[in-house]
Amino acid sequence: MSLEVDIAVLRGERRIAACFTARGGITALLGPSGAGKTSVIEAIAGLLRPVEGRIELGGEALFDAARRIDLPPEARGCGVVFQDLRLFPHRSVRDNLLYGARFAPSSARLMTLEQTCAFLGIADLLGRRPRTLSGGEAQRVAIGRALLRGPRLLLLDEPLSSLDGARRDGVMAVIERIRDELGLPMVLVSHRAEEVERLANRVVRLDQPLLA
Amino acid sequence: MLSTADWAIVALSLKVALVAVALTLPVAFALAWVLARTRFPGRIVLDALVHLPLVVPPVVMGWLLLLGFGSNGPAGRLLEGLFGVTLMFRWTGAALAAAVMALPLMVRAIRLSLEAVDPRLEAAARTLGAGPWRAFATVTLPLSLPGLIAASVLGLARSLGEFGATITFVSNIPGETQTLPLAIYSALQLPGGDVQVARLASISVMLSLAALVASEALARRSGFGHVA
Incomplete structure (x- = not known):
């Protein structure tokens, strides 16, 4: 399942451009705070409308300004783990865990509630x-909720930033297992190079945005 | 203690107040949502209009209702023609008067609770597969429930106490439009009515107290997150 992103989004006066392709594994969006990493995640999830460009997931257009396609968030099949959970x-x-499960078609389901709880250690x-x-x-529950929704793509916005050492390692291990055992493609936002180094197959750098 | 006539007055008052709250609740919720969640030119005007019954003398609101919903008013004629409903001099008119007077208080209470609900939670529900209505019904609505309860109780109390707009719009007809405050007013005009005034006034106080206690209890029960 490949994700193709070529968009520009406006956040206030700032114009944020992002252009990358993510295939399996983990694609990290790395950049200083204020670079617009979260805006890019929101645009992929359908919560922020880009001013131009297109977003494709597995060949399906989620957003295409030229063709006037803009799927609502519930139709995009993207699981999101928000920075503020x-x-x-x-x-x-x-x-909370089962909230999205009832909307997921059985073909999209990755695992049951029991499997998710065992996987994340939250039973x-x-x-x-x-x-x-x-x-x-809370971080693991948020990841479980996004997984039970049966996503085609998992978007993780700074999943480790609010955690201290040991917990950070625990959640990092979970993300690695999602990558290796579930084979679910992920886009991970981070401002810490060492996280990105350990987890990501691919790194996309977002630099300071241009003024619109 | 209470005579049959007293009970009839209490029953009528409760009927009028409950119908008024039931009528106002969806309207107040819609207005509160628009005021809390949308930005459009004219929002300040809408906000002012909603608050009008709070600041305009009730007798003026009653007169406006007469103009609009009286038998010669445009809305009155429409209701009469379409549904055969007459409001003037009827208990239904008393309910409308109470509803209009309760509206601003109810909108304020609901709006406060809606503004306290983080819209980002609704966005999270959307990414989990819920459509806009589903997200609203499963996230925003339950989270604003304490506000809805507070609004209903405030509205009920305000409706039970409504006087000026009611007497202007539907007059003071025993058995039809004579609610508690109007009955107290009538009893005050009668020589020797003091005992009845005292009885009705006590009921009035007790009803209001009961409403406040009930609202507090309901708000506590709907409170979440206190127990694991």
């Missing part, structure tokens, strides 16, 4: 509320 505070961990958290979770636990 965005777990639903009014739902239990179980309900004993199911009855808890998100606000009672530690940073590392």
